[in-house]
Amino acid sequence: MTAFIERWGTTIIEATLATFQMVTISLFFSILIGLPLGVLLVISRTNGKRYIWLYRVLNIVINTIRSVPFIILLFALLPFTRAIVGTSMGVRGVIVPLVIFTAPYLARLMESSLLEVDQGVIEAYQAMGIKPLHIIWHVMIREAKSSIILGITIAVIGLIGATAMAGLVGAGGLGDVAYRFGHVRYQPEVMYVTIVILIILIQGIQTLGNVLSQKAKKD
Amino acid sequence: MIELKHITKVFKTGKSDVKALDDVSLTVEKGEIFGVIGYSGAGKSTLVRMANLLEEPTSGDVIIDSDNLVTLSKEALRKKRQRIGMIFQGFNLLKTLTVYQNIAIPLKLTGVAENEIKTRVKKYLEIVGLSDKTDVYPNQLSGGQKQRVAIARALSHEPDILLSDEATSALDPDTTDQILELLLKINRELGITILLITHEMHVIQRICDRVAVMENGKIIEQGPVVDLYTEPKHQTTRRFVESIFPSQTPKHIIKDLQKEGPILDLTFVGSATESPSLSVISNRYQIETNILSGNIVELKDQTFGKLRAHIKGSVQETTKSIDYLTDQGVIVREVVIHDGIY
Numbered sequence: 001m002t003a004f005i006e007r008w009g010t011t012i013i014e015a016t017l018a019t020f021q022m023v024t025i026s027l028f029f030s031i032l033i034g035l036p037l038g039v040l041l042v043i044s045r046t047n048g049k050r051y052i053w054l055y056r057v058l059n060i061v062i063n064t065i066r067s068v069p070f071i072i073l074l075f076a077l078l079p080f081t082r083a084i085v086g087t088s089m090g091v092r093g094v095i096v097p098l099v100i101f102t103a104p105y106l107a108r109l110m111e112s113s114l115l116e117v118d119q120g121v122i123e124a125y126q127a128m129g130i131k132p133l134h135i136i137w138h139v140m141i142r143e144a145k146s147s148i149i150l151g152i153t154i155a156v157i158g159l160i161g162a163t164a165m166a167g168l169v170g171a172g173g174l175g176d177v178a179y180r181f182g183h184v185r186y187q188p189e190v191m192y193v194t195i196v197i198l199i200i201l202i203q204g205i206q207t208l209g210n211v212l213s214q215k216a217k218k219d
Numbered sequence: 220m221i222e223l224k225h226i227t228k229v230f231k232t233g234k235s236d237v238k239a240l241d242d243v244s245l246t247v248e249k250g251e252i253f254g255v256i257g258y259s260g261a262g263k264s265t266l267v268r269m270a271n272l273l274e275e276p277t278s279g280d281v282i283i284d285s286d287n288l289v290t291l292s293k294e295a296l297r298k299k300r301q302r303i304g305m306i307f308q309g310f311n312l313l314k315t316l317t318v319y320q321n322i323a324i325p326l327k328l329t330g331v332a333e334n335e336i337k338t339r340v341k342k343y344l345e346i347v348g349l350s351d352k353t354d355v356y357p358n359q360l361s362g363g364q365k366q367r368v369a370i371a372r373a374l375s376h377e378p379d380i381l382l383s384d385e386a387t388s389a390l391d392p393d394t395t396d397q398i399l400e401l402l403l404k405i406n407r408e409l410g411i412t413i414l415l416i417t418h419e420m421h422v423i424q425r426i427c428d429r430v431a432v433m434e435n436g437k438i439i440e441q442g443p444v445v446d447l448y449t450e451p452k453h454q455t456t457r458r459f460v461e462s463i464f465p466s467q468t469p470k471h472i473i474k475d476l477q478k479e480g481p482i483l484d485l486t487f488v489g490s491a492t493e494s495p496s497l498s499v500i501s502n503r504y505q506i507e508t509n510i511l512s513g514n515i516v517e518l519k520d521q522t523f524g525k526l527r528a529h530i531k532g533s534v535q536e537t538t539k540s541i542d543y544l545t546d547q548g549v550i551v552r553e554v555v556i557h558d559g560i561y
């Protein structure tokens with residue numbers, strides 16, 4: 001046991017931190033893009049014929065990105081990533097594909113959350129002469145908050161799954177450790193430990209998500 | 220004052236178009252309670268939503284206190300809407316906000332100062348009788364209480380006009396009456412003009428000054444409530460009035476009775492409801508009267524009664540009786556069997 005911790009402790013801790021880092025940074029940017037995109041999807045589809053073209057365009061773009069598996073997206077985006085962050089390697093290099101992978105997914109989750117908001121409440125606010133941006137923030141997002149939190153939880157878990165492939169561009173992380181040491185070098189105990197850490201991580205995140213979502217529900 | 224001028228609204232739904240409003244014109248005077256009644260799909264909601272342009276007319280003008288909403292800029296329309304309150308069948312409160320916040324946040328978003336918000340929330344919760352529910356979430360309230368919060372929310376913007384889209388349709392009869400009482404109080408004490416729509420004659424009868432009857436996107440009849448009660452011209456209007464005065468005498472009984480004398484529908488308005496005209500005629504003339512059905516209801520500011528009676532006696536005596544009744548201000552109409560509604 002002690003020997004195991006001495007031999008692998010730092011590697012696993014570093015990998016865990018790398019996973020955390022990749023997940024938080026890409027989550028941040030994914031929400032930054034995904035939430036407004038979700039709002040845009042809902043607004044363009046619920047406002048009659050006027051903006052339906054926008055909905056159709058966004059729909060096609062999102063579906064296209066979502067049809068590409070992450071591992072392929074990762075390589076397909078290499079030149080683009082290099083152009084944006086200057087490198088396609090390491091944590092920096094993996095953030096761009098992670099965000100491009102997660103944001104459209106999150107947008108879809110946000111779309112379905114926001115669609116649950118009662119149209120009548122939105123109308124009541126329009127009737128009171130309240131600005132559209134205020135309605136989006138104080139009515140739509142607020143009323144959907146509980147469901148939005150659950151959506152983000154799902155996205156985070158998907159994101160952790162995707163980071164497992166980050167090792168391919170040298171970004172490290174838990175998935176990378178499990179694969180390189182556990183699988184390639186026949187160190188099954190390393191693999192099991194990382195799997196246990198991942199299980200605990202995901203259980204924890206889902207529980208946290210459920211608790212926060214319940215809290216946001218109020219009533 | 221609300222003026223709807225030649226409003227037509229066509230909804231384009233795929234292949235077929237729906238004409239929800241067909242050249243509708245309507246004027247609601249300042250300070251009155253105007254009711255629009257009609258069956259489901261008549262276009263009532265579409266009509267009331269014109270008054271704050273939640274629904275844009277295909278053609279026609281919506282004039283509120285000399286501003287034509289149709290030509291206003293987005294920004295000006297937003298400002299104008301702040302002066303027009305609206306309540307809904309579904310209450311439309313935010314589930315995630317307390318009663319206090321449900322009223323306070325829209326005020327904040329329309330730029331009302333913080334201390335003014337506190338005063339207003341307190342004032343209007345008091346008016347609707349919910350001061351003790353300030354920190355409760357809507358799910359912990361009954362339907363009637365939710366509607367009170369919605370009314371307080373609308374009033375807190377201190378509007379000149381209140382629009383109501385079936386505000387009592389989701390409530391039980393007792394709660395409906397309480398909400399109607401509240402609307403009446405708001406109208407009288409705060410001088411707010413009310414345009415409401417409903418499919419219940421009861422609502423019209425309790426609080427409205429004037430009423431319009433809608434069918435298939437058209438207003439088929441309008442006027443003071445008492446006029447529509449006494450002289451309903453249109454078949455649909457009659458059906459609504461009948462809903463208050465069920466007088467379903469079986470046809471064969473009417474036929475049998477008519478052999479011995481006419482059956483009369485007597486309508487009493489105001490003071491005529493108080494004098495015992497029927498007993499007077501049976502004493503004074505050689506006739507016998509027999510009441511088949513009847514009811515007296517309280518309109519907003521007068522009483523209104525309907526009686527169906529059979530009069531047995533010679534033609535001469537019945538004619539004299541009818542003349543007497545007419546003299547007393549009673550509206551007399553003989554029941555004719557092929558009349559349909561008889």
Ligand SMILES: Nc1ncnc2c1ncn2[C@@H]1O[C@H](COP(=O)(O)OP(=O)(O)OP(=O)(O)O)[C@@H](O)[C@H]1O
Pocket residue numbers: 230231232237238239257258259260261262263264265266418
């Ligand atoms: N947004 C819409 N799109 C298409 N058709 C509509 C729309 N809104 C209303 N209609 C149609 O217009 C007609 C009138 O509808 P409206 O809601 O005004 O009726 P209503 O009198 O309020 O009925 P109810 O008592 O059932 O609420 C109906 O035939 C309805 O189907």
Ligand SMILES: [Mg+2]
Pocket residue numbers: 263264265385
């Ligand atoms: Mg309606």
